[in-house]
Amino acid sequence: MSTEEPTLGESIIENDIWPRTKYLIVSYPAAVLALFFVLPLLLLVVVSTFENIEGGFFQPAFTFENYVRFFGSDLFQGRMIYTLRVAGLTTASCLVIGYPLAYYIASLDSELWRRVYLSIIISSLFLTFIIRAFAWQVLLSSDSIVPTVASSLGILEEPVALVPSYMALVVGMVYVFLPFMVLTLYTSIREVDDSLQEASRSLGARPLTTFRNVTLPLTKGGIVSGSMLVFVLSLGVYVLPRILGNPPQWTLAVLIGNQVGVEGNIPYGATISIVLLLVVGAILAVGWYLLGGERRASI
Amino acid sequence: MSRVVLEGITKRYPGDVEAVSGVSLVVDDGEFVTLVGPSGCGKTTTLRTIAGFEQPTEGFVGINNNRVNTVPPDKRDIGMVFQDFALFPHKTVAQNIGYGLQVRGYDSDRIDDRVNEMLELVELPKTRDRMPDQLSGGQQQRIALARAVAPEPDVLLLDEPLASLDKKLRETMQVELRRIQRKLDITTILVTHNQKEALTMSDRIVVMNDGDFEQIGAPEDVYSNPATPFVANFVGTANIFSGTVSAIEDGLATVDCGQAVMKSGDTEDVALGDSVSAVFRPEHLSVDTRKTAADGSGDGSTVFDGTVAVKRYTGDQIEYHVNTGTGDSVIAVERVDETNAGEDDDIQLRLSATDCLLLAQ
Numbered sequence: 275m276s277t278e279e280p281t282l283g284e285s286i287i288e289n290d291i292w293p294r295t296k297y298l299i300v301s302y303p304a305a306v307l308a309l310f311f312v313l314p315l316l317l318l319v320v321v322s323t324f325e326n327i328e329g330g331f332f333q334p335a336f337t338f339e340n341y342v343r344f345f346g347s348d349l350f351q352g353r354m355i356y357t358l359r360v361a362g363l364t365t366a367s368c369l370v371i372g373y374p375l376a377y378y379i380a381s382l383d384s385e386l387w388r389r390v391y392l393s394i395i396i397s398s399l400f401l402t403f404i405i406r407a408f409a410w411q412v413l414l415s416s417d418s419i420v421p422t423v424a425s426s427l428g429i430l431e432e433p434v435a436l437v438p439s440y441m442a443l444v445v446g447m448v449y450v451f452l453p454f455m456v457l458t459l460y461t462s463i464r465e466v467d468d469s470l471q472e473a474s475r476s477l478g479a480r481p482l483t484t485f486r487n488v489t490l491p492l493t494k495g496g497i498v499s500g501s502m503l504v505f506v507l508s509l510g511v512y513v514l515p516r517i518l519g520n521p522p523q524w525t526l527a528v529l530i531g532n533q534v535g536v537e538g539n540i541p542y543g544a545t546i547s548i549v550l551l552l553v554v555g556a557i558l559a560v561g562w563y564l565l566g567g568e569r570r571a572s573i
Numbered sequence: 574m575s576r577v578v579l580e581g582i583t584k585r586y587p588g589d590v591e592a593v594s595g596v597s598l599v600v601d602d603g604e605f606v607t608l609v610g611p612s613g614c615g616k617t618t619t620l621r622t623i624a625g626f627e628q629p630t631e632g633f634v635g636i637n638n639n640r641v642n643t644v645p646p647d648k649r650d651i652g653m654v655f656q657d658f659a660l661f662p663h664k665t666v667a668q669n670i671g672y673g674l675q676v677r678g679y680d681s682d683r684i685d686d687r688v689n690e691m692l693e694l695v696e697l698p699k700t701r702d703r704m705p706d707q708l709s710g711g712q713q714q715r716i717a718l719a720r721a722v723a724p725e726p727d728v729l730l731l732d733e734p735l736a737s738l739d740k741k742l743r744e745t746m747q748v749e750l751r752r753i754q755r756k757l758d759i760t761t762i763l764v765t766h767n768q769k770e771a772l773t774m775s776d777r778i779v780v781m782n783d784g785d786f787e788q789i790g791a792p793e794d795v796y797s798n799p800a801t802p803f804v805a806n807f808v809g810t811a812n813i814f815s816g817t818v819s820a821i822e823d824g825l826a827t828v829d830c831g832q833a834v835m836k837s838g839d840t841e842d843v844a845l846g847d848s849v850s851a852v853f854r855p856e857h858l859s860v861d862t863r864k865t866a867a868d869g870s871g872d873g874s875t876v877f878d879g880t881v882a883v884k885r886y887t888g889d890q891i892e893y894h895v896n897t898g899t900g901d902s903v904i905a906v907e908r909v910d911e912t913n914a915g916e917d918d919d920i921q922l923r924l925s926a927t928d929c930l931l932l933a934q
Contacts, residue, residue, distance in 0.1 A: 469659040472626055475646040476653040477673035478724060484647075487676070491663050 315551075322544035330538030340545035350529065350546065357525040358553070360440075361508035364447040368455040368504045369497065371448065376459035377489075392460065395453050403450055407517040410446045411437050414518075442518040450514065451507055455500045462496020463489070495565055502561040506554050526550055575602050575637055575727040575760040577623060582632035584618050592618040594784040595632070600728075600762060605754055607763040609771035610781030611807065617732060619781070620764045624730050625649050636727055649728075652721030652759075656733040658713045660705035666692075666716050667701045673724035691719040694753060711742045718750065722757060729754070731763040735770060747774050768808045772796060780804045802850040802932050812858075812903050814851040815934065818843050825873050825926055832899035836875045837929040849931045857928035858905040860893060860912045861921045873926040877903055881916050895920055 325335040344350050379391045398406070413420050414437040421433035436442055466489055474484040512527040526546060533543035577600040584593040593615040600606045608616040621627040622634060625646035634642050641649055652673075660669050668675075670691050671684040679687075692698045695715035705713055714734060721729060734750070735743045751774050754761050765771055771778045772792040780787045780795060780803075788800040799805035802813050816830030821840055828835040828851050835851040843849055858877075879897035886892075893905045893914070905922050914920050 467657070467659065469655045469657055470661060472624075472646070473653065473655060473659040473661070473720075474672070474676075475626075476624060476651055476730075477676060477720065478647050478650075479672070479676040480645075480647050483676050487672070488661060 318544050318547060321541055322548050324541040324544075326539045326541050328538075330540070332541050340542050341549075343542065344545055344549055350526075353524070353526050353529055354549070354553070357509060357527075357550075360443060360447065360511075360525060361505050363444050364451060364508045365455075365501050365505045367444065367448045368452050369501055372452055372455035372459055372500070373497075376456045377463055379456075380460050380463040392457070395456050398449075399453050403513045404517070406450055407446050407514050410442065410449065411517055414442050414445070437518055438520045438523060440519070440523055443515055443523045446514045446518045447508055447511060451504045454507065455504050458500035458503060459493065459496045462493045462500075465496075466492045498561050498564045502558060505557060509550060509554060576600065576635070577728055577760060577762065578633065578635035578638075579619070579623070580633040580635075582619065582622060582629045582634065584615070584622060584627060585630045591784055593622070593629075596781075596784075596786045598779060598786065598789065600760055602760055603758045605751070605761045605763070605774060605776045607765060607771040607775040607778045608781055609765055609768055609778055609808070610787075612766055614781040615784040616764045616766075616781045620730055620732055620762060623728070623762060624651055624653055650724075650726050651728050651730055652724065652726035653730040653732065654714075654717045654721050654734040656736050658705075658717040658734075658737075660713055660717055660720070662705055664705075665701070666697075666703050666705070666708070669705065669716060670720045670723050672720060677724060687723055691723045694722075694756070695719045695749075710738050711746060714738060714746055715749070718753065722753070722759065727760065729759045729761040731761065733765055734763070735765070736767070743770070750774065772808065778808075780807060782807070799852065799930070799932070802852060802934070805850075805852040805930070805932065810855050810904060810906075812853050812855065814901065816849065816851060818845055818847045818849055818931070821845055826931060828931065831901075833877070833897065833901055834875070835924075835929055836873055836926045837931050838873070838926040839929065839931045842933065843931050848934045850934055852930045852932055853924055853928055855892070855904045855906040856908075858903070858922045858924050860905050860907050860914070861923070862912055862914050862918060863921070875924045875926070875929065877901075877922040877924075879903070879920055879922065881914050881918050881920050884914070884916050886910075893920065895922060897922075 321332070322340055323336050323338065324332045325337055325339070326332050375395075379388055382388045382391070412418055414435065415421075416433055416435035421430055421436055424430040425433040470488050470492070471484055474488045475481070479487060509525075510527050511525055512531055515523050515525045515528050527550075530543045530546045530550075533539045533546065577598075579596060579598045581595045581597055582593055583591065583595045585591050596615075596619065598606070608619060610616050618627060622629050623636075625641065625644060625648075628643060632642075633640060636649060636651075661672065664672070667685075667688045670688045674684045674687055688701070689698070692701060695718060697712055697715055697719075700708060700712060700716065705716070708716065717734070731750070735746050738746060747770060763771075763774065772795075775792060777790060778792055778795055779789045782803050788795055788804045790798075795804060796809055799808065799811070802811075805811040806813060814828070814830040814833060814835055816828040816833075816835065818826055819829045820827040821843070824838060824840055826837045826840045826843055828837060828849060830851060837851060877895065877897040877899070879895040881893050882896045882902070883894040884891065885894070889908075891907045891910050891912075893907070893912075895903045895905060897903055903922060912920070
């Protein structure tokens with residue numbers, strides 16, 4: 275008759291600790307997001323509206339002067355366009371070089387060889403950017419392999435230094451970001467069922483037609499995410515332009531670094547960061563839209 | 574005239590794994606032939622060799638009297654239905670069916686007509702503009718079939734096309750597939766591990782085991798006259814007793830199988846002292862609870878006395894798993910529950926000598 279009354283232990287577990295535990299568990303990701311992502315971003319936005327004081331200081335204010343300066347400056351807008359251009363060229367090159375590579379690896383029958391190839395590609399990530407950038411600086415310098423070979427093949431009249439230059443920067447960036455593209459594409463290509471390609475072949479489509487009609491559309495997701503990833507990473511390069519380029523090859527990230535580190539103008543550095551962030555956001559939005567479009571089409 | 578010819582096809586993979594060992598087969602125009610066997614027996618490899626996805630290590634593959642050993646699949650004029658249907662997920666039903674015509678460069682009006690015709694054939698005219706994932710399993714199956722036959726291929730190849738469907742749907746589709754195959758009169762080769770599917774759908778079946786063809790024949794022949802103990806066991810259910818022929822007289826062979834002694838009228842290919850398998854079907858045993866003559870040798874039949882270990886009611890028949898007095902286990906089947914024996918009841922099974930086949934081991 276009293277069986278329906280909860281015992282003391284049950285009432286504590288069901289009514290007291292458990293609900294709180296639930297909130298605790300749910301609030302953990304929210305807390306991490308707020309503390310480590312939202313809060314710093316808000317601080318950055320706030321600082322970007324502050325007023326700079328000579329000598330590396332700033333004081334609270336609510337001014338859009340920094341933004342006005344950015345959008346009024348040919349230098350900074352030019353750098354923004356340059357940064358987008360470098361990132362765009364890097365992304366396109368990574369895609370063109372990376373797709374056949376990823377396709378080849380994905381189509382290998384032997385799992386062992388697939389792993390070996392992927393490991394080689396991933397292993398280049400074990401070295402820091404800086405080492406790899408310096409390696410390219412050496413490779414492209416006047417008495418080094420690349421110019422020497424190029425001149426003996428008649429591509430260059432004489433072995434001249436190819437670094438620092440726009441080309442050197444792009445080569446270095448493609449080298450650094452290619453693994454991200456290949457890994458993203460690889461996953462996407464592996465997901466395409468072999469039997470779809472076989473079905474296409476059995477219906478009379480040649481390998482190239484099959485690729486155009488089946489493989490390529492079905493890996494659109496990988497192409498978009500790989501490109502977004504490389505593009506966004508490229509927009510933030512800081513080390514590579516400094517090692518493989520001269521000031522004309524400096525990207526926005528280098529200018530942000532200079533504003534903060536050399537000029538001591540933290541609010542303006544924050545402003546450029548925010549603008550760059552908005553551009554990244556806009557690009558991600560376009561990417562999401564493209565991906566969403568594909569998902570809608572497949573439903 | 575669309576014939577498929579296989580002559581001495583052998584397929585070896587690196588590491589000396591032989592998937593198919595020198596098999597030969599001629600599939601006639603409009604014929605429906607099924608390759609049936611357990612998984613790993615080489616049936617899919619054989620089909621993929623005909624499709625062109627695999628090249629044989631040795632042998633001759635011919636379609637329409639042309640050697641096609643090294644011809645790529647897209648130039649073979651085949652239609653293929655895959656186990657998982659392999660419909661293009663990013664294309665509509667109409668685009669899927671029209672794909673084979675589109676890559677052959679047909680104009681869109683002609684493709685449209687053919688697509689509609691195919692949708693009528695598989696009785697799904699309203700699914701034209703749907704995406705594959707909006708279709709049920711059975712509908713996807715039909716669309717996959719429509720897509721395969723739309724370009725009017727010489728040969729239709731079916732790789733376990735019904736394996737992923739549930740039992741009810743599978744049986745419906747067996748009938749459907751056969752209907753469409755007859756209507757189009759298309760040379761068809763089906764691969765399945767399901768012996769019932771093989772028996773019900775085909776003009777001829779090929780039983781495969783371990784890379785070899787064990788038997789080729791009409792379904793009735795293969796079922797009632799299995800060539801090997803493997804075929805007997807794989808196609809339908811069989812009781813198999815191994816033993817030695819101890820006497821042959823008056824067209825009646827006596828086989829000593831441990832404690833059990835079998836009588837068989839199948840004496841043509843056996844000699845005294847041969848090691849043989851005595852094979853008989855569960856439905857050929859007559860079941861009785863009353864004990865008649867303890868020894869049935871008088872009328873040339875074999876009698877097993879035993880107890881019912883398991884009784885299974887499958888709706889259309891009753892299956893008795895009987896432990897015999899000789900220490901063997903025998904399966905017997907009755908259409909109607911005349912015997913009405915329960916588990917642990919004593920039971921007597923009787924097998925006429927004409928229903929007991931002797932196969933060389």
